[in-house]
Amino acid sequence: xxxxxxxxxxxxxxKDDWRCLWTAYLEFYETTVSEEVYxxxxxxxxxxxxxxxxxxxAEIDGNPVGLAHFLYHRYMWSVEDTCYLMDLFTDPGVRxxxxxxxLIEAVHATAKRDGVPSTYWQTEEFNYKGxxxxxxxxxxSPCVIYEKSD
Amino acid sequence: xxxxxxxxxxxxxxKDDWRCLWTAYLEFYETTVSEEVYxxxxxxxxxxxxxxxxxxxAEIDGNPVGLAHFLYHRYMWSVEDTCYLMDLFTDPGVRxxxxxxxLIEAVHATAKRDGVPSTYWQTEEFNYKGxxxxxxxxxxSPCVIYEKSD
Amino acid sequence: xxxxxxxxxxxxxxKDDWRCLWTAYLEFYETTVSEEVYxxxxxxxxxxxxxxxxxxxAEIDGNPVGLAHFLYHRYMWSVEDTCYLMDLFTDPGVRxxxxxxxLIEAVHATAKRDGVPSTYWQTEEFNYKGxxxxxxxxxxSPCVIYEKSD
Amino acid sequence: xxxxxxxxxxxxxxKDDWRCLWTAYLEFYETTVSEEVYxxxxxxxxxxxxxxxxxxxAEIDGNPVGLAHFLYHRYMWSVEDTCYLMDLFTDPGVRxxxxxxxLIEAVHATAKRDGVPSTYWQTEEFNYKGxxxxxxxxxxSPCVIYEKSD
Numbered sequence: 001x002x003x004x005x006x007x008x009x010x011x012x013x014x015k016d017d018w019r020c021l022w023t024a025y026l027e028f029y030e031t032t033v034s035e036e037v038y039x040x041x042x043x044x045x046x047x048x049x050x051x052x053x054x055x056x057x058a059e060i061d062g063n064p065v066g067l068a069h070f071l072y073h074r075y076m077w078s079v080e081d082t083c084y085l086m087d088l089f090t091d092p093g094v095r096x097x098x099x100x101x102x103l104i105e106a107v108h109a110t111a112k113r114d115g116v117p118s119t120y121w122q123t124e125e126f127n128y129k130g131x132x133x134x135x136x137x138x139x140x141s142p143c144v145i146y147e148k149s150d
Numbered sequence: 151x152x153x154x155x156x157x158x159x160x161x162x163x164x165k166d167d168w169r170c171l172w173t174a175y176l177e178f179y180e181t182t183v184s185e186e187v188y189x190x191x192x193x194x195x196x197x198x199x200x201x202x203x204x205x206x207x208a209e210i211d212g213n214p215v216g217l218a219h220f221l222y223h224r225y226m227w228s229v230e231d232t233c234y235l236m237d238l239f240t241d242p243g244v245r246x247x248x249x250x251x252x253l254i255e256a257v258h259a260t261a262k263r264d265g266v267p268s269t270y271w272q273t274e275e276f277n278y279k280g281x282x283x284x285x286x287x288x289x290x291s292p293c294v295i296y297e298k299s300d
Numbered sequence: 301x302x303x304x305x306x307x308x309x310x311x312x313x314x315k316d317d318w319r320c321l322w323t324a325y326l327e328f329y330e331t332t333v334s335e336e337v338y339x340x341x342x343x344x345x346x347x348x349x350x351x352x353x354x355x356x357x358a359e360i361d362g363n364p365v366g367l368a369h370f371l372y373h374r375y376m377w378s379v380e381d382t383c384y385l386m387d388l389f390t391d392p393g394v395r396x397x398x399x400x401x402x403l404i405e406a407v408h409a410t411a412k413r414d415g416v417p418s419t420y421w422q423t424e425e426f427n428y429k430g431x432x433x434x435x436x437x438x439x440x441s442p443c444v445i446y447e448k449s450d
Numbered sequence: 451x452x453x454x455x456x457x458x459x460x461x462x463x464x465k466d467d468w469r470c471l472w473t474a475y476l477e478f479y480e481t482t483v484s485e486e487v488y489x490x491x492x493x494x495x496x497x498x499x500x501x502x503x504x505x506x507x508a509e510i511d512g513n514p515v516g517l518a519h520f521l522y523h524r525y526m527w528s529v530e531d532t533c534y535l536m537d538l539f540t541d542p543g544v545r546x547x548x549x550x551x552x553l554i555e556a557v558h559a560t561a562k563r564d565g566v567p568s569t570y571w572q573t574e575e576f577n578y579k580g581x582x583x584x585x586x587x588x589x590x591s592p593c594v595i596y597e598k599s600d
Binding site: 036037044053084118143145 | 221226234273276281287297
């Protein structure tokens, strides 16, 4: 029997698995979030509100092995919103099976179905493994990003 | 009498000046927007809605000479939102007087007052004049951006 | 018996293997060179002249599987020369065995033995597989390169 | 009478001016060189040897106001050499008069006259003033640079 990746929306019962996957993702970026952020974020993801992040879960054989967090938000240059894919993670144990690609495609398809024509994301310039995939499914922007938080 | 830059929120009576400034900005990026986008965007900017772009106008001697369009949106890694500064423009005739810097500082101060601790923006890698200013007031991110719209 | 990578200087009898490896490398960069360049380059590599490229060959079990072309040249900011590693290639069939790393280390060791303290090279920004190795053994420069040939 | 930029080879009598200009250039890169490097470099620049850097001086009204140090060296992919423009400097007091551009054009013309078809150089990614000029006269390479000196 062939192994298949299934992509589906986050549900209430995913809480422990979701937390585990997201924590592994945050570790990759060498960051952590507070307990309050875990609680607030999970509630927001399940809220079905227009202005909250949504979450898709990737499953293999019924086991959650990846996630994507994405947000629709206004875009000044068009009437339609744009979609920001902020977090994308696949369990290292199932890398190379197309889970990341399936999640990106599912986010983009979901956005288009919701009237949001384009999806964008950021990644570190030296995230070579990620970029090998991203170069295949998307276009690198000529832009750089500046951040101000002081 | 000294010339002074004043930063203030967009108002209904700015429509023609706003359109003129934004059009000049879009020309810099070699793009145009439809009549529908001008109308929809102006209405959204004035709506005072949480999930719409806001606009600050820079004036010198009572004349609008610059604008900033910015959006607060959810951020997965914190309870607080983040602020995306999408469009920033200063009339070429008044460059070098600190209008761009004043607009960035005003956007960031407004965001902080509204509980949004950080502001970010994108610019083309080769927008050297802009980056001379951005390097002084913000930090370049190590990230690249991917876009998917097919 | 364990498989071992041996690094040694190019010799006259390597001509066919060298041509084969270098051609595969040039294909990676989607370029070709003329018959004259093959002939001239091979003669120069064997000339032992100070101002010509040198070549190291990597062997596994006696079979040539990789090459490095490097040049010592003057450097304005020091009395010592610097070393430019122009071409580096490993047969795809033996990737992951440390051949590329062994060649870089051997070039750098050879240069240092010859009084040349530093080695540098270029690679395409999106040569992710190469950069995974380079990030481990060297430092990325903050510089960009401009070319003028018209 | 119009002011004119003249480009000419370095000569023995330029020693003090050359040292002054080069020191200012090195300061821009926040570096210094030893007395030995000044002496050795000046002698090499005047040696007319094939494998030494050459130097062009820019003059305005008889005063040295800029310099270029360039080297011809072997290039594996062609029979002809390539030209590396390592140092390029214009006195800040005469910026905007086309001195940098005139030096680049003169280096490239000199190289072509000597059978060297292309010239390349490096600059820091954030050297915006330089890059405004370079983008006009040359093509940015898609390559990054790695350095190994430990």
